[in-house]
Amino acid sequence: MEPNSITLINSHDLALVAPAIVLGVSALIVLLVDLFSMKLGRSVLPLLTLGGLGLALIVHVTTGYRGAEFEIAFDGCLRFDRMTYIAQIVILSLTLFLTLVSPLYLIRRRIPRGEYYVLIMFAALAMMVLSASNELLTLFINLELLSFCLYILTGIEQGNLRSTEAAFKYFTIGSYAAAFLLFGMTMVYGATGATHFDEIRVILASGSLGGALGGNSLFLAGGFALMLVGFGFKLTLAPFHMYAPDVYAGAPTPVAGLIATGSKVAAVTAFFAIFELMIAWGDLPAGVYYALYGVVVLSIIFGNLGALVQPNIKRLLAYSGVSHSGYFMIPLLAVMTSPELMDKAELAVTYYLLAYGVMTVLAFGVATTLGPEGERDIDRYAGLARRSPVLAAAMALALLSMTGVPITVGFVGKFRLFAVAVDAGLYPLAIFALLASVASAYYYLRVVVKMYMEEPPAEAEPIPLEGSNALALLAGVVCIFLFAVLPALVV
Amino acid sequence: MSEIFILCIPLMPLLAFVVNGLFGRWTREVGGWIAFGAMLISAVISLILFVSALLGSADLVLPVTPPPLWDWISVGDLSISVGLHFDQLTAVMCFVITFVGSLVFLYSIGYMHGDPGFARFFTYLSLFAFAMLILVLADSLPLLFVGWEGVGLCSYLLIGYYMDAPGAADAGKKAFIVNRVGDFGFLLAMFLIYKYTGTLQISEISSTAIETFQYGGAAITVITLLMFLGCTGKSAQIPLFIWLPDAMAGPTPVSALIHAATMVTAGIYLVVRTSLLFALAPATMTTMAVIGALTAFVAGTIALTQRDIKKVLAYSTVSQLGYMFLACGVGAFSMGIFHVMTHAFFKGCLFLGAGAVIHSIGGVQDLFQMGGLRKHIKTTWLTFGIACLAIAGFPLTAGFFSKDEILFKTFVDAPVLRIGAFDLNVNILYIIGVITAFMTAIYSFRAFFLCFHGESRLPSDVRSHVHPPGATMKIPLVVLAIGSLFIGFLNVPHGIAQTFGMGDSGAVFERYLGVVTEPAAAVIASHRTEHEAEVEVASADSGHAAAHDEHVFEEHAAEAPQESHQETGDVAALATAAAAEHGAENGSAEEHGSAGEHHSVALELGLAGFSIVLALVGIATAAFLFLGRWPDASSRLGDSPWVSPLRQFSERAWWWDDAYNTVFAGGTWMVGVVAVWFDRYLIDGVLHGVARTARGGAAIIRSLQMGQVQAYAMIMLIGANILLLVILIW
Incomplete structure (x- = not known):
């Protein structure tokens, strides 16, 4: 980029990133408060965090994306469109939800709270910007910012071996995957000579590749392949998902929730932008389609089969997340065969961002609220309906939604994803995904059956419910129905 | 003013229902009086309205249509409001329902005395009355259907009232299910009517029917046939009559009110209410006449041999309902309704009388265990006898006027069967009707003689404890008997009226x-x-x-x-x-x-005379066979080689139930067997296979998940290489 092309920061751009700025400032305030008021009020921290997130959400809804097709900011580094807008709302809401259910959990597990909230907010900031990235380096830096926050959060429970082990694994594999991603980016840059998506798109569409590597299309294809590997890690697509069950199981439950939902929502949004680049390339090798097809099928198989025999709730949710990532990619395949479905596919993916986020975070929310009882064995859920009807109902609802039972967001979401595949004529894939989704009922309902049809252990007592947790869970439950009955509220 | 009164008619039983339903635990026996009182108010209003309508009072301009109560359904072009419609037909029906109803309520207070479910009984009964009144007062088909289903529900509840008794619950279910078949027809008819006329308001349907439907066209024929199917369900006609005899498992007052006087007449009411539609479909009219005549005949033959006094009356009801449909089928709609009214009186009286008999001898229902009860329960004997005369068509009783007029109309207007070979027109429906009238006289007096006359065949312990019914039971009997005698004079046929100087x-x-x-x-x-x-x-x-x-x-x-x-x-x-x-x-x-x-008047008189002779001969035959002066006459006749198979045929009700059992229940069973096989071997087999495969696959995946970072990285690397290969080489 030429030095003289740097433009002044203008108010238009600032308005678009205002929520992120609010988040950054709030994070610094929380950090300072934590630093200078050791005794004054640790309980102020979650309130400040909630305030920051809430303010960011309000700012985002009131000043963000204004319904235009898309808006560009910071010299094309950021791009705000409908998908970004929805994804950012989802990200902020998910973080808000997890912050609401966290305090009690942190106290029980003796987790230092100052860093926790600061990191959560930085992670949210990174996710916000990541989902709006429109430039290779912006994307990579924010991805790394997000990753580092999550690495630390995973291992934040000092002295807990499982937590430390999970953090180490996450960090190692994450760095490994980041190398793939970065190398892929380098190759794309080498083939096109541009880092801005808008420029790359123009170059790809024109068919005359420039760049240092002399427009070698082999490098371009290879670059996309390696980026797919890098995102495969973030999105827990098979076979790059192996770390997920271990990390989810070892990380503090709300952090696992954030990894499973927020970071995935942001990564899907970012990957969708990369995907738009790919299909802009007229000479895109057919292999990309088959490679993605294979990844989707493998993810659905691995996710469902892995969850089938899981005795641990967090690992089960990790595998379930793998299969859902597979579902996420189905509309992309459809677009590759019939490009005219782009708009419909974008809507389907956007809706599923919300659906997936709501139902997954609700499940993690229940697990967090249950604390030590709810984050290990599914057997501990036996008779939960007797001990805490609210928690059992919320969990059951989340799981039923993941199964795809009607009048839940999960049903509408899956319906829209599969409908795109059907429109594109990908019947085998649609049927396969449908059958897999039916089969998934087995392991989801296994938990429901345990909660409702089995007797609680003899020594078990009723579980009290904190106000903030109840509020968060209630909001989740409402969302599961609300957006299923009125999908028009989303897109 | 009359609008408010009309609203009160269904409202009173509804109030009684609410009071007894909510506070039955406390009202207990008083609940019966509450229900009766409410019904009595409705009856008085109905009587006043009916009489003033009959006399053509200037204060009452019919039809009265109170403003719609509220908008009920509003979808697209369809808008249905809850509204009532009160005309001459409604006045008759309201009068019959509330008048006979209040008598039955009064009777039930005595009959159900001491029953643990007293309040529940009156709750159901009041709800029934409300539903029935809604049925006849409705100004739109959907609202009518609400009443239609409501009486069906109450019938189900009341048949199964003695839930502990063997068969009662089953009988309730049978009634409900058989009725559903008919209701299905009614619903389809309603859909079609909406499709063609665009409205479900009865008055609007009638006013547009002639221009909408072609006379005898396929659309109107299908619609009316479907409606008639609904009627065969509710009004117990062939092929759906089989539920009514079983419905006798309910308490006897229920049989009197629901299964004789009111609910079963809903089908007739519907036909007359939409008579214009039926008139436009001659094929349906003929079907209706034939089905009616056949039902009258079949049920009449079955009633001849039943041992249970209530079963005799039940089949007799089916038979009389057949007459009503016969009347409608030949176009004499008003005669159908007239027979509904007279029948309500004499059949109500018969059922209540039978109830009094059963009540007085401790629950025995077998006619062959009764006999000689005349001495013990004089009032019942007298009223039962009068009702029998009425149903048999004895001159100048209610049944004579109504039935004779139906037969006359049939003779005149029924479609004839032409036997080409002999160049002869045979009015087969009239012949069936006359034979049935003859049988009616026999079976009703058979029951009468077996029950009240001859030697007592009661077990000795029961015989000494015959206790006559109390006043609450006697009064309704007497009132209904008086009605059975005189209500017929409302419609003295033209010919007779002229002949006798009226x-x-x-x-x-x-x-x-x-x-x-x-x-x-x-x-x-x-x-x-x-x-x-x-x-x-x-x-x-x-x-x-x-x-x-x-x-x-x-x-x-x-x-x-x-x-x-x-x-x-x-x-x-x-x-x-x-x-x-x-x-x-x-x-x-x-x-x-x-x-x-x-x-000519002469023809009318001649036919009336023929009917009278038939009735008298029928009564005489019954007396000869069952009065006991020739003790083994009936058994000798029954065992004779010619009659014996016929008797068995009649006793088993033409094997009608058995046939249904074989065809429908058996058919369903066969479908079930096939489905079970399919489920067990095909579906389950596939599922188990899938489950086994999945478990195997899961085991493999689990073994991959060994928890070592190096392994994960290796798998990722292999995956990345395959990905690259696919993308670059493909």
């Missing part, structure tokens, strides 16, 4: 209800003359008829259809026009367009 005062009821049935009668009359004209023209071609006649009829034939097609929308105008035309043709001062009136 002038034109006959056929009061027919004229009264004429306002409602007129449009239908007009349609039938105009098409009948048209048809006759065609026949005449045909025979004129072969030189049999005078040229003048031919001219007259041809002209008429040309006019009549024009008339019915030009008169769009205004049914009343059409009716008047048709009637006027008809009168002009016959050159007499007849007031109505009924086709039967050009037949």
Whole structure:
């Protein structure tokens, strides 16, 4: 980029990133408060965090994306469109939800709270910007910012071996995957000579590749392949998902929730932008389609089969997340065969961002609220309906939604994803995904059956419910129905 | 003012229902009196309205349509409000329901005394009365259907009232399920009506029917046939009559009210209410007449041999309902309703009498264990006897007037069976009707004689404890018996009235209800003359008829259809026009367009005389067989080689239930067997196979998940390489 092309920061751009700025400032305030008021009020921290997130959400809804097709900011580094807008709302809401259910959990597990909230907010900031990235380096830096926050959060429970082990694994594999991603980016840059998506798109569409590597299309294809590997890690697509069950199981439950939902929502949004680049390339090798097809099928198989025999709730949710990532990619395949479905596919993916986020975070929310009882064995859920009807109902609802039972967001979401595949004529894939989704009922309902049809252990007592947790869970439950009955509220 | 009174009619039982339903635990026996009181108020209102309608009071301008109570359904073009419609027909029905109803309520207070479910019983009973009144007061088909289903529900609840008794719950279910078959037909008919006319308001349907539907067209025929299917369910006609006899498992007052006097007449009511539609579908009319006559006959034969006194009465009800449909089928809609009214009185009286008998001898229902009860329960004996005379058609009783008129109309108007070989027209429906009338006399007096006369066959411990019914039970019996004697005079047939110097005062009821049935009668009359004209023209071609006649009829034939097609929308105008035309043709001062009136008074008297003779012979036969003076006459007859198979046939109710069991229950069972096989071996087999495969796959995946970072990285690397290969080489 030429030095003289740097433009002044203008108010238009600032308005678009205002929520992120609010988040950054709030994070610094929380950090300072934590630093200078050791005794004054640790309980102020979650309130400040909630305030920051809430303010960011309000700012985002009131000043963000204004319904235009898309808006560009910071010299094309950021791009705000409908998908970004929805994804950012989802990200902020998910973080808000997890912050609401966290305090009690942190106290029980003796987790230092100052860093926790600061990191959560930085992670949210990174996710916000990541989902709006429109430039290779912006994307990579924010991805790394997000990753580092999550690495630390995973291992934040000092002295807990499982937590430390999970953090180490996450960090190692994450760095490994980041190398793939970065190398892929380098190759794309080498083939096109541009880092801005808008420029790359123009170059790809024109068919005359420039760049240092002399427009070698082999490098371009290879670059996309390696980026797919890098995102495969973030999105827990098979076979790059192996770390997920271990990390989810070892990380503090709300952090696992954030990894499973927020970071995935942001990564899907970012990957969708990369995907738009790919299909802009007229000479895109057919292999990309088959490679993605294979990844989707493998993810659905691995996710469902892995969850089938899981005795641990967090690992089960990790595998379930793998299969859902597979579902996420189905509309992309459809677009590759019939490009005219782009708009419909974008809507389907956007809706599923919300659906997936709501139902997954609700499940993690229940697990967090249950604390030590709810984050290990599914057997501990036996008779939960007797001990805490609210928690059992919320969990059951989340799981039923993941199964795809009607009048839940999960049903509408899956319906829209599969409908795109059907429109594109990908019947085998649609049927396969449908059958897999039916089969998934087995392991989801296994938990429901345990909660409702089995007797609680003899020594078990009723579980009290904190106000903030109840509020968060209630909001989740409402969302599961609300957006299923009125999908028009989303897109 | 009358609007408020009309609203009160269904409201009172509803109030009683709410009070007894909510506070039955505390009201107990008082609950019966509350229900009765509410019903009595409705009855008084209904009686006043009915009488003033009958006398043509100037204060009551019919039809009364109170403003709609509220908007019920509003979807697209369809808008249904809850509204009532009160005309002459409704007045009769309300009167019958509330009058007989309140008597049955009063009777039940005595009959159900000491029953643990007393309040529950009266709750159901009040709800039933409410539903039935909604049925007859509804101004739209959907609201009518609410009442229709409501009485079905209450019937189910009341049949199964003795839930501990063997068979009671099953009988309730049977009634419900069989009725559902009919309801299905009714619903489909409703859909079709909406499709063609775009409305479900009964008055609007009637006013648009003539221009919407072609006379005898497929659409109207299908609609009316489906509606008639609904009627066969509710009114226990072939093929759906099998539930009614089983319904006798309920308490006897229920049988009297629901399964004799009111609910089962809902089908007749529906036919008469939508008579214009039926009149437009001659095929349905014929079907209805044939089904009615057949049902009357079949049920009559079955009633001849039943041992259970309530079963005799139940089959007799089915038989009498057959008469009502026969009347409607030949176009005598008002006679159908008249028979509904007279039947309500004498059959109500018979059932309540049977209830009194059963009550007094501790629950015995077998006729062959009774006998000689005349001495113990005099009032019951007398009232039961009067009701038997009425149902048998003894001269001047209610049943005589109504049934005889139906037979007369059948003789005159029924479609005839032409036997070409003998050049003979046989009115087979009339013959069936007459035979059934004969059987009616026999079976009713068989029950009467077996129950009250002869030697007592009661077990000795019961015989000494016969306790006569109390006042609450006696009063309804007496009132109903008086009604059975005199209510028939409401409609003395024309011929008889003229012969006995009553002038034109006959056929009061027919004229009264004429306002409602007129449009239908007009349609039938105009098409009948048209048809006759065609026949005449045909025979004129072969030189049999005078040229003048031919001219007259041809002209008429040309006019009549024009008339019915030009008169769009205004049914009343059409009716008047048709009637006027008809009168002009016959050159007499007849007031109505009924086709039967050009037949002579002599014929009417002759047929009446024939009916009387039949009734008397029937009673005499019953006396000969069952009065005990010839003790083994009946058994000797029954065991004779010619009669014995017939008797078995009758006793098993023509194997009707067995046939249904084999075909429908058996068929369902077979489907179930196949489905189970399919489920067990095909579906489950596939599922188990899938599950085994999945478990195997899961085991493999689990073994991959060894928890080592190096392994994960290795797998990722392999995956990345495959990905690269696929992308670069493909």
